[in-house]
Amino acid sequence: GAGVSQTPSNKVTEKGKYVELRCDPISGHTALYWYRQSLGQGPEFLIYFQGTGAADDSGLPNDRFFAVRPEGSVSTLKIQRTERGDSAVYLCASSLAGATETQYFGPGTRLLVL
């Protein structure tokens, strides 16, 4: 079946602009995760959704970052007033039921803030 999909694959924006990154999880997966990966580092946890609600948003770096999953499927990560330090690959993952399940990653969105 189809895996996790993310759009856009690449996004270039200017400092101070607003961006939205979209994630479509594997069909039937109730848990969805966002991570951020900088060059040479492992993925860094941002937020975890179980269904429509954020079960853990402890990884969001500041209030410029926000994520939603209104219908328990597709999720959107929103970044306001982007900064050059936000440049990274944003990875989305999903798992079948939640906390103990294996997470499967999408291809990522490469964000570049100029």
Added chain:
Amino acid sequence: QKEVEQNSGPLSVPEGAIASLNCTYSDRGSQSFFWYRQYSGKSPELIMFIYSNGDKEDGRFTAQLNKASQYVSLLIRDSQPSDSATYLCAVGRNTGKLIFGQGTTLQVKP
């Protein structure tokens, strides 16, 4: 101290040899352990997971977990050039959140 530590490498092994990748973690409450492979420019791909102390084998891959020593490893037998990638160790407390190490770069030389 990082929560999950890996030697960044590169680890270089000849084709056909055994590659041994190591990972230590600091949180004794950790309950789930994962190895992901990541090719350059691609997203992480799950290789194995392990929850209990001991060894778990899957084809050419063996994951080893020692909770007392807070240590998890991945052995790759009969290494192939196609195994050349970055290997990420990830640790979870069954809360959903995974903590990743920085990854070890493996180079398998023909």
